[in-house]
Amino acid sequence: MNALDEMKTEFGFSDEEIEFALNRAKGILIGFAMEYRAMNFLKRMNFENIKYVDMPTHDLEAEKDGKKYFIEVKASKKSPTKEYSPYKVAMIAMLDGTHLTLLMKPSPMLMVTEDILSEPKKVLFETFKSALYENYEALQKILNDNRNFEILRSYNKVFRLFISKLPNEALLILKPILS
Structure with a gap:
């Protein structure tokens, strides 16, 4: 049984109620789906020990070739680092490893954050x-x-x-x- 059918059965929600909830939670659902897609992309790129962390500076942590990486997943079409505040940039600099920005649209592209900062x-x-x-x-x-x-x-x-x-x-x- 999929999650929607489960909610309908367990809570007795109508299709209209489910549709309302999905529209309200659309951004959240897209975010989680993009992070899942990002984790699969990183696996294909031979990253290991991939963890979802939801930190102010990054969404995922992973390792590759013995090095630690902190990955921010961006699903927006905007400039990838435009919304990185100076405070966030300072926190990124404090990380003990390399910070990467993973653009998910139009197709996944992984970049070293430092290289794309203004x-x-x-x-x-x-x-x-x-x-x-x-x-x-x-x-x-x-x-x-x-x-x-x-x-x-x-x-x-x-x-x-x-x-x-x-x-x-x-x-x-x-x-x-x-x-």
Whole structure:
């Protein structure tokens, strides 16, 4: 028995009630169906240990060739990273592995998220990565570029939110954009 027949039998719902519920839950159903499709796509791409996690930064976690991947599934036709807020970009940079964006429409396409970020968000991402991995030379180089400096100053609130996650030496380098 399929799920719809089961609901009709167990709860006595009419076709009209089921149709109403399906229309109300359409977005949710599409989301779950896309995630299921995404998991099958990842299996075909030889990913292993695929898990549904529903985190702010990603929907799925998987492994391939001994590396950990965090995958955000996007079913929209919009720019894949346009709705990635600066806060989300900072959280993605904090992940211990590679973040991927899996576009499901028109057909599945897997991309390294860092490669498709807008320039300002890419600067933010690289800054957080450099700070977290204690690559202070790279961090200083990013800040020495005037354009990057201005971009990062506009993200002052993002840095302040995650200040406790950053090493002290990184904070000393970032001090000019925090003031």
